[in-house]
Amino acid sequence: MFNFTPLLGAQSASAASQSLLEFDGGIKILIDVGWDEGFDAQKLKELEKHVPTLSFVLLTHATTAHLGAYAHCCKHFPGFSRIPVYATVPVVSLGRTLLLDIYASTPLANAIIPPEALGEFNNARTPNILLQPPSPEDITKYFSTINSLKYSQQHQPIPAPHTPPLSGLTVTAYSAGHTLGGTIWHIQYGMESVVYAVDWNQAREHVLSGAAWLGGGSSGSEVLEQLRRPTALVCSSKGTGLAASARQRNTRDDALLSLIRETVQKGGSVLIPSDSSARVLELSYLLEETWQAETTKSGANASLKEAKIYLASRAASKTMNSLKSMLEWMEEGILKDFEAASAQEENQQQQQQQNRGRGQHVNKGDDEKQARHPFEFRHITILERKSRVNRMLATPEPKIIVASDTSLEWGFSKDAIEALASDERNLIILTERVGEPVQQQKGLGRHLWELWHERSQASAQELASAAIINLSNNQVDIQSTRIAPLEGKSENELYQQYQARRKQLASTTQGEGGTATAEADAREEGSETSSESSDDDDIDNQQQGNIIQASAIAQHKKNKTELTDAELGINILIRKKTVFDYEVAGKKGREKMFPYVAKRRRADEFGDMLRQDEYKRADETDQVAGEALRDANSKQLNAIGQKRKWDDQAIRNVNGVAPKRTRPDGTADDEPSEDEEDKIQGPSKVIFGTATININCRISFVDFSGLHDLRTITMILPLVKPRKVILVAGEADETTELKAKLDDLLKDESKEGESIISTPTIGQTIDASVDTNAWTVKLSRSMVRKLQWQNVRGLGVVAITGRLEAASLNEPSEQLDESAANKKAKLDASTSASAAKDPDKMDTTPILDVVPTNIAARSTAQPFHVGDLRLADLRKLMQASGMTAEFRGEGTLVINGTVAVRKTGTGKIEVDGGAYALADPRSADSGTFFKVKKKIYEGLAVVAGG
Incomplete structure (x- = not known):
């Protein structure tokens, strides 16, 4: 049995994707933990219900739509971080940098506490209180636990604790194109073969190879055997309504560069909204190679050389650095070019060494010819700080800005459009159709997409023509967000009451382990002002205590003196200095023992973990003559063992100015940062505002989404020959249109006119099992003794030729000895007597017995x-x-x-x-x-x- 349920991303304008696969034996697989630009925590409620029963999780792409909610679930869903997760190496690395960018760019990613979650404490004046976001260290920790797989590597995953065994289930990753490391998942479980292919691209691109349907590209003639004839094919319908000609690599590249060249010649700037870790790789590579080729041109042909390219993303440096070890995941042409350039560089270095030995002159200009990584940019400037982005936007010269995000709701693209929208010479190039969060107001990106779509169709222009639409005095309301700390006692108490309810619910559903997790989270969130502190080992081992005490501690953790003696319980012995006795008569559990928590010995695969502080040398400690340096102003300049800081006078230069350190984006370390103004420690809330901007610039659309089109999907599906097709990840109208076209194409696969294509909605469960006819029979003792089982890849195989007998007939007993025959006769007599009293309990299962010898020769099967x-x-x-x-x-x-x-x-x-x-x-x-x-x-x- 195989059931499929889309939790998000089915016949919806939202791009978020979450799918639940259920197999026999209680096996549940979650594929993708996506979110959309609205970051609405209410959309994750259905996923939270399935967390205790999930066996493992699979991730397909490093985009917001496929793993945007991963860190949120690990942080706020009890038990989710203990579920095994599987993905390819690029998805793990690029997904980590994506979430670092998201949480550093928008406070909405923290997620607003739903009003209904506040229960009776909710009222009309309730502020939009935010949950505590995962820190960069938390995000790194969550992604470090993901199990990385290679393409075509069959793997038997390990199920989560307290979930059923997987019984030989295997998963295999295949290239999906679209993004670096993007995956088509093949899941094999018994007779069920499921291919999950959402957001794939068959065409080869500059950086990405095509999907693996035809052996990793379009050169093959047959579909890979492992992906052929699956039980069910889960495929996306997103973008199939757009023109196929617009997605051809040469066509889209020429269209994009012609738009940029035309705008730069008029003195305008170009804004290209993109994501920060997936499709931005294709865009940045194309622009870098184009500008590199422009350096060899002169005159009017080199019009692009004067314009500068900027890549604005808060995690761009981390993304590009992680790509240095992923050449084998890119298109083969890039790898061959890099290897050829490396070999040429090695030959040049050997030649230079020989010339130096001969005393000959060495040309220093050869450094420009050295082999470099495809993403070591020479013409693209990376911007990671808002202050540098603002200075760049203030410059009047033409520029090309590739900024995150495509929705224009967060990231530097929102700042860029506010600065560029007033000049009619500027151009905004949309690179993919922007989705719309469900049950929320229309975003700026979606609004611009609809404007371009409507006006281009009204002017009888094709979607593939990269039409330019002029917007004159078009006023658009955009939503602004500002984060602020909770104000007043009422808001803080409201947040504490919500936390107490969450901890109580977690402890009720998960027992002592849930209480420990709840208390650890309570200490982790806003515990800076607490009068007592404990290390992580103590928190992990504090797994006892009842629900009332855990709730009370979480509610009053900021002011321990407000706790009553009854609420403190046995903890009164360590919380109050004047109390030395506690009545334990009639108490149970930890109430009968002194509240002492032993430290847990932390160990890894090499043994006990060492504390580095215990092994520091004397010159590494911040002590002089045995006295701690408590006052920073009293430090001596040249004291032995004193650690010097960057602002110490001992390392200032002769002019009395300390040297400046620079960050990866080129800014000084002591430069005032506007980004740090929004960072608030402890509980916070988000304040929404509305601003109106006048858009006088031009907009256009060039399809850089890297998705399959209608022509490709109608060519691939007849070759794959799936028994059932499930369409997800698309809007309602395009899903309906694609189903109508595929019904005519795959009608030969259907039975008696029934469609094999299913289009479920969000939350609708589809039974996609193989249509088989099964019967239940009993094997006679003679038949069981005759069977000779053979193992084939963990499965027992045997061929049976027998005769089916009615359940009322008794098995022949001539082969049994006398005692066994007597026992069988007594058992049959008792069974007949009980069946006569209650006919409903009579066993009607037929019996399969051996074929009599007189007809065995006529019924022998061929091997x-x-x-x-x-x-x-x-x-x-x-x-x-x-x-x-x-x-x-x-x-x-x-x-x-x-x-x-x-x-x-x-x-x-x-x-x-x-x-x-x-x-x-x-x-x-x-x-x-x-x-x-x-x-x-x-x-x-x-x-x-x-």
Whole structure:
């Protein structure tokens, strides 16, 4: 049985994606933990209900729509961080930098506490209180626990604690295109084969290779065998209504560059909203290579050289640094060019060394020819601070700004459009259709997309033509957000009461472990003013206490003196200095023991963890003559062992000015930062405002979304031949249109006119199991003794030829001894008597018995082979046997240079090279053919009914 339920992203304008897959035995798989630009915590309520029963989680793309809520769930959903998560290496690395960018850019990512969660404390004047966001260290920790997989690597995941075993379930990742490390997941469980392909792209791009349907690109002719004929194919319908010609690489690149060149020649600037970790790689690579080519031009042909390119994102440096170790995940052309340039650079260095040895002059201009990583930019300036972005926007010269985010609701793209919208020479290029958060007001990005879409259609222009729409005095209301600390006693008490309710609910549903997690979270959130502190070990071990005390402590954690003696309980012995006795008569649990918590010994795979402070040298401590340096002003300049700071006079230069340190984006370390004004410690709230801007600039659209189009999906699906198709991740109108077209295309696969295509809505469960007819029978004792099981990849296989008998007939007992026959007769008598009293309890299951000898000869079945042989496995077997085995051509394995093994599209194995068996028997080639066939048969099970 296989059930599919879209939690988010089905027939919806929101781009968020969350899918739940359920198999027999209580196995639940969550694919993607997406969010949209609204960051509404209410949309995650359905996901929170399934957290205790999830077996593991799979992630597909490093975008907000696919993992935007991952850190939020780890932070605020009890038990979610203990669920195993699987993804590719680029998705893990780029997803981490994406969330760092999001939480540093918008306070809405913290998530507003839903009003209904406040219960009876809610009123009309309730402020928009924010949850405590995960820190950068928390985000790094959450992503470090994700299990990374490679493409085509079959893996048997480990289920979460307290969930059923997976019983041989395997997951395999295949390239999906669209983003670096983007994944098509293949899930195999028993007879169920599920392919989850949401947001894929078959075409090759500058940085990304195509999807793996045809072997990793469009050059193949057949679909990969592992992805062929699945039980169910979950596919996205997003963007299938757009013109296919607009997505061709050459067409879109020329359209984008022509728009930029035209705008720069008029003295205007270009704003390109993009994400900060996925599609921005394709854009930045194209612009860098274009500007690099412009340096060799002169005159009017080099019009782009005067314009500067800026990449504005708060985590751009981290993103580009993480790409340095991901060349093997990129398109093959990039890797080959980099290897060729590296080899050329090595030859040049050797030549320079020889010239130096001969005393010849070395040209310093060769440094420009050195091999560099594709994302080591020479023409793109990275901006990570708001102050630098504002200074860049204030400059009058033409510029190209690639800024996060596509929705224009957060990130530097929102600041850029406010600065550029008033000049009619400027141009905003939308690179993908912007989604719309459900049940929220329309965002600026969605508004501009609809304006362009409507006016371009009204002017009879195709969507692929990169039409430019002039907006004159178009006023748009944009939403502004400002974070502020909670004010007054009422707001703080409201937040504390919410926290107490959450901790009580967690402790009730999860027992002592939930209480420990609740208390740890309570101490973690806003506990800076607490009068007592404890380390993480003490918090982790404080797993006892009742719900009332945990709630009271969380509610009054900022003022311990308000707790009554009854609320303190046994903790009164350590909270009050004048109390030395406590009545334990009639108490239970921890109320009968002194409140002492032993420290837990922390260890890793190498043994006990060491404390670095205990092994510091004397010159590394902040002490002089055994006295601590409490006052920073009293430090001596040249005291032995004193650690000097950057602002110390001891390291100032001769002019009395301390040297400045620079950050990765080029700003000085002591430069005043506008970003730090919004950082508030402790509970906070968000204040919404509305601002009106006049848009006089121009807008256009060039499709850089990197998604499959209607032509591609209608070509791939007939080759895949899925038994059922589930369409998700698209708006309602395009999903309906795509279903109508696929019904005509896949009508041969349907039975009796039934459609094999399902279009569920959010929360609707679809039964996508294989249509099979199953019957239940009992095997006779004679039949059980005759069975000879064979193992094929963990499955028991046996062929049975038998005769079906009615349940009322007794099994033949001539083969039983006298005692066994008597026992069986008594058992049958008692069974008949009980069945006569209650006919409903009578067992009507038929019995499968052996075929009598007089008709056995006429019912013997022919032997057949069961199993699946992979050529890669056969290659390893032949190499282990001392033979040479290598792939030549496409899908052909050659052993010893004489025998060729091929696998057809239907799974049939063809072995060529039998002519060598007639050669000289003393030749080594004569036995290769038979050895290969023997190894093939050893990998299969030969079964036959007898």
